[in-house]
Amino acid sequence: MDLPRPHKIPESVLVVIHTDDRQVLLLERADRPGFWQSVTGSKDRLDEPLTQTAVREVGEETGIAIGSPEVPLSNLRDWQLSNVYEIYPVWRHRYAPGVTHNTEHVFGLLVPGGTPVALAPREHLRYQWLDWREAADRCFSPSNAEAILQLPQFI
Template sequence: MTHPKVGIGVIIHRDDGKILVGKRKGSHAPYYSIPGGHLELGETFEQTAIREVKEETGLTISNPQVIAITNNLRTYREEGQHFVSVVLVAPHGGDTPVNCEPDKCEGWQWVDPTRLPQPHFDASEQSIACYLSGNHYLSQSER
């Protein structure tokens, strides 16, 4: 890896305030994380968010909004992969997600964002911290 890549993370929230997280398998295992993936050439952030959520959870979201960016240095130190992530948020009625990629995820669950299951993936943890604080970016010293 000679330069950072762009990741997309999606915070899907229900009316009761819970958000969707899954436990990863394979890449980024054994961490819990919000849905997301890689920005593909020619895609908008919103298109990537909608595609990744559908591919991973079977849920359909609409009108996701960019709320934050994260610089995922803990993942770089642990895995040698440096990603900068664009974080989007989207409301959802709270349908039961489907584990559409069982080779990549153990399953999805709705959780209280102030009590995240552990261990939690760096980009996801930073994304949720931004979401909860209303900040678009948190420096290393603010976390």
């Protein structure tokens, strides 16, 4: 018998994965083909540190191991940006009744060019590396696009 899934915590991370030359990794959502985004994900528990959430989500969604020699933990930077946005109605059922907004914390992750990506097939269909401006234009989420446009000041 399946146990009911707990409600999602309305606090999440957005991780802009990029290279030194401002190429940005975007993922196409499996549940919404045509919707491209950076790595995103909610805390698993209320006391989970945001850095831990970012490390976990990047690993789950891309297979990139933060903390490895190729991608040290120091390459993950908290940009000290937060967005509060209304949760799209199509995804509100994942949250407790009455929850309509999410707080998203923005991180950047510098990876070497050519870093292999292994998608979680239940979450994403495809990935692509794009110039940062093109990546911002491709995002379906305005907060994700705005975060990518901030990239030059964090490199």
